[in-house]
Amino acid sequence: xNEVEQSPQNLTAQEGEFITINCxxxxxxxxLHWLQQHPGGGxxxxxxxxxxxxxxxxxxxxxxxxxxxxxxxITASHPRDSAVYICAVGIYGGSxxxxxxxxxxxxxxxx
Amino acid sequence: xxxxTQSPKYLFRKEGQNVTLSxxxxxxxxxxxxxxxxxxxxxxxxYYSQIVNDFQKGDIAEGYSVSREKxxxxxxxxxxxxKNPTAFYLCASTASNYGYTFGSGTRxxxx
Numbered sequence: 001x002n003e004v005e006q007s008p009q010n011l012t013a014q015e016g017e018f019i020t021i022n023c024x025x026x027x028x029x030x031x032l033h034w035l036q037q038h039p040g041g042g043x044x045x046x047x048x049x050x051x052x053x054x055x056x057x058x059x060x061x062x063x064x065x066x067x068x069x070x071x072x073x074i075t076a077s078h079p080r081d082s083a084v085y086i087c088a089v090g091i092y093g094g095s096x097x098x099x100x101x102x103x104x105x106x107x108x109x110x111x
Numbered sequence: 112x113x114x115x116t117q118s119p120k121y122l123f124r125k126e127g128q129n130v131t132l133s134x135x136x137x138x139x140x141x142x143x144x145x146x147x148x149x150x151x152x153x154x155x156x157x158y159y160s161q162i163v164n165d166f167q168k169g170d171i172a173e174g175y176s177v178s179r180e181k182x183x184x185x186x187x188x189x190x191x192x193x194k195n196p197t198a199f200y201l202c203a204s205t206a207s208n209y210g211y212t213f214g215s216g217t218r219x220x221x222x
Contacts (some may be wrong), residue, residue, distance in 0.1 A: 045210040
């Protein structure tokens with residue numbers, strides 16, 4: 001069983017739609033990261049959170065520590081949001097750098 | 112602007128050759144990491160370094176070597192002992208309690 005599960009694996013949306021990507025994990029964590037990987041391969045860190053909710057522009061990330069679950073929301077989606085979104089967790093008490101990564105959610109936003 | 116520079120973007124290796132992937136950062140981050148990405152899988156940790164002249168094996172270190180002679184630089188050598196080196200390689204860095212910064216990656220292909 002993977003320690004970090006993302007859903008859905010693939011997501012197609014129409015421009016303007018509200019999008020939710022989910023991440024569940026089975027271990028105690030120090031922090032959860034949401035990353036964005038564009039087709040060229042480079043990765044951008046979107047959020048790092050250990051509790052509550054963070055917002056940046058049209059992106060919102062939430063985490064529920066008790067339920068071991070996090071969501072990434074995109075409001076008013078746009079074709080430029082098309083990318084792979086990756087959830088990663090840092091293990092509580094683990095060595096630095098030992099992130100466990102989900103397999104990613106591939107998002108395609110159609111105009 | 113500060114960031115991580117990986118080079119080259121594409122690299123082709125013949126069977127039995129060693130190749131070195133470059134990773135340079137000007138963020139003054141102490142910790143640096145190398146990850147490997149294969150299709151349909153999450154990123155996996157190869158090596159990491161928390162300070163100069165020290166580095167630790169990750170989950171899939173066999174067939175790889177690294178050095179950390181300068182804070183800014185963390186090159187990865189893919190040796191001939193790595194039996195399946197074709198993959199996408201990502202370098203990252205972080206300062207304590209902050210999120211990760213990733214490079215744009217190097218795609219290595221064995222020909």
